[in-house]
Amino acid sequence: MKLMFAALLGSLTLAVLPMAASAQDGPTMKRIAETKTFTIGHRDASVPLSYIGPDGKAQGYSIDICLKIAEAAKEELKLDKMEVKFVPLTPQTRIPLLTAGTVDIICESSTHTIGRSRQIAFLSTTFLTGSKLLVRKDSGIKSLDDMNGKALVAALGTTNEKAAQVEIDRKGIKLKGGEIIKVKDHSQAMLNLDQGRADAYVSDDVVLFGLASAAKNPAEWEVVGPYFSYDPYGMMIARNNDDFRLVGDATIARLVSSGEMQKIYDKWFMPGPTNINYPMSDRLKTNMGLVALPE
Amino acid sequence: MGSYNWNWPILLKSPYFGWIVSGFEYTCLIAVLAWLIAFPLGSAIGIARSVDNRFARAVGTFYVDIFRNIPLLVQMFLWYFVVPELLPHDLGRWVKRDMPYPQLTTAIFCLGLYTASRVAEQVRSGLGAIGEGQRYAGMAMGLTGFQVYRYVLLPVAYRIIIPPLTSEFLGVFKNSSLALTIGVLELTSQARQIEEYTFASFEAFTVATVLYCAVTLLVILLMRVIEGRTRIPGTITVGG
Known part of the structure; x- marks a missing residue:
């Protein structure tokens, strides 16, 4: 069953499935409510998605999206105050720290694959490359x-x-x-x-x-060269975590519907702080339309 | 670890099982070949540091100071990325483009040279532990300098330093993991690769840990046997 779920998830890659999956509330929302902190895992040099800027703080396209998810989680839990913490990760530490609950969400540049979905869950695709x-x-x-x-x-x-x-x-x-x-x-x-x-x-x-x-x-x-692989990026969260996943996917859907996602994209890619000048591809525009679920 | 999804069978699946086996082979290959460089070279330098010739002593001391004082990770980088740039253009190009197995060769060479500096210090301290008396006794008997080392000093010195040499031999296995920084697919980097593909971090690194422990235990056993076999009754206290 797990295998089938992972296979389905991977082949669709769209946000349609996660919200329909059987309701199973995970530990993440509870932890955020108890500790009143929202912990974001990030990378040091995935420019311009998730990196440490000249001021020594985590920044990037993925980070901006996750800050919106943090706001939504705070609202959902009706917290009067909530601290956002940043934890730098490496490819070797990210999965152990996510499954151990040291970080609530990982915001970087990870490709959503079927194999990886056996260990952790991905939110809706927010970036496409190859x-x-x-x-x-x-x-x-x-x-x-x-x-x-x-x-x-x-x-x-x-x-x-x-x-x-x-x-x-x-x-x-x-x-x-x-x-x-x-x-x-x-x-x-x-x-x-x-x-x-x-x-x-x-x-x-x-x-x-x-x-x-x-x-x-x-x-x-x-x-x-033409693309010879398909690499959809998504934020990573712990598995079996439907209430938190809903907050994340809903936030992404609303960001797209309101046009805010395009603004975040332009801020980092057009031309962006590192002058990357990478316009949103037609594929990514199509993807954004698909993840923008109606209310 | 509440949400971690243990998946041990994945390690036996293709291609992951093959990666572990090949990584383990590379680890053993690097360690053994590096040791084959380190042991003779380290012995020669250790001896050079104990002889009367001032020039030989200076060369030995210089070597040990250079190779022991630079972190191994930095040495790997220097050999792989910097040295080829300093060579004459054609030779540098050969090293970068045509030398067989460039990463593996560089790693073995680098680890061997580094470990040699440590072996040299063990050999020197072994020779120092014997004291000057035996050296003078040998010379008084009319032995040449070479003979004094060959028949009097070294047979005892090597026996004295078997325990610390065991540590160096173990170190060569463990330090071989740094070869991953220049792209050798040894055990640690294969564990990382499995981790990247499957996110089964704990399984991949557990199997790497177990394999490192197994091979180092084997080395310890081997050195114990050598120590037992070569012991001269009455010369050295029995140790573990």
Whole structure:
């Protein structure tokens, strides 16, 4: 049954299902009411979705959405005052801290997958991206098909690495060294690229645009290729948590309906504090229409 | 942990089981090969630090100071990202693009050189523990410097330092996990990869912990056997 639920969730990815799932109130709302604190888990460098700004505070597109969810939770619980706390997370600490209840919600840039849904739950999709390649403009690489004999780098364990491997196997592309170079994080991937160890870095295109805009010489770099993976991002909460999920999904729906979501998007992406200049894609616009459930 | 959804069978599923096995193999490979560099090199440097030749002593001291005082994580970065940039252009390009298994080779080399500095200190302290008397006795008998070390000092020194050398050998297994920072898919990084794919964090890291413990226990047993086999009655107190 769990398996079926996860499979359904993953295949639909839309917000239709969660609200209809059997009512099961979780520990999160109770904890927020008792402690009068709302704890947001965030990342340090997922620009511009969830990162630590120049002032040392967590900020970004995902954080802004979660602050709205915090307000809604406060209202729902009729609390006179509620503190919002921020906890920085790494990919290694996020699931243990979420399941242990140290954080109430994780607001970053995580792809909603079926496998991951076995451990935690995702709110409605609020961002869509997919895998592309970051290359030097003069490299002549236009897509994965041009990667024969070239070196490809990916961040370990990312959905992008997995998707690239599937494409490479399917198309019979022969990479230099026979396999993808795996690194720990974005900055090391960029270092590999910059030093000429690798010819292309595969990641979510929004991340690649961010990296290129932050490079020494942004004009040297280019994001290429058609999407070869589908990466819907969602906020993560503990499983079996329907009352909290309702607050989250309802907040997202209302933000879209009221037009506020577009404003938040423009604040971070058009052109955004890091000058990323990434207009809302047609796919994401369609997705927003789908998550904007009626009252 | 109220809402954690335990899923142990996932570790036996493809491809995760294969990842664990391959990660474990890499961990053992890195550790053993690094030890094969560290033990002879460390012995040579430890001996160099104990001889009369001032130049040899200076070289040994310099090596130990450099490699022991820089954090291993930083050394991994330096070898992988900085050193190739300092090499002549063609050689640097070869290291970056054509050297076989660049991450693995760098990791083994780096860990071996680092551990050598620690082994060197153990060897030096082993030689120091014997005292000057035996050295002089050997020389008085007409042995050459080489013979004094080969037949008098080293056989005793190595026996003295088996317990601390055991710790260094264990350290090489544990420190091999830092190879993940330059992209070697050893046990810890495979556990991370499983964690990223499935979010089954506790299961993945539990199995990694168990495997590290198993291999280090094996090393301890092995060193105990060596210690027992090589013991010379009456020279060293029996220890654990």
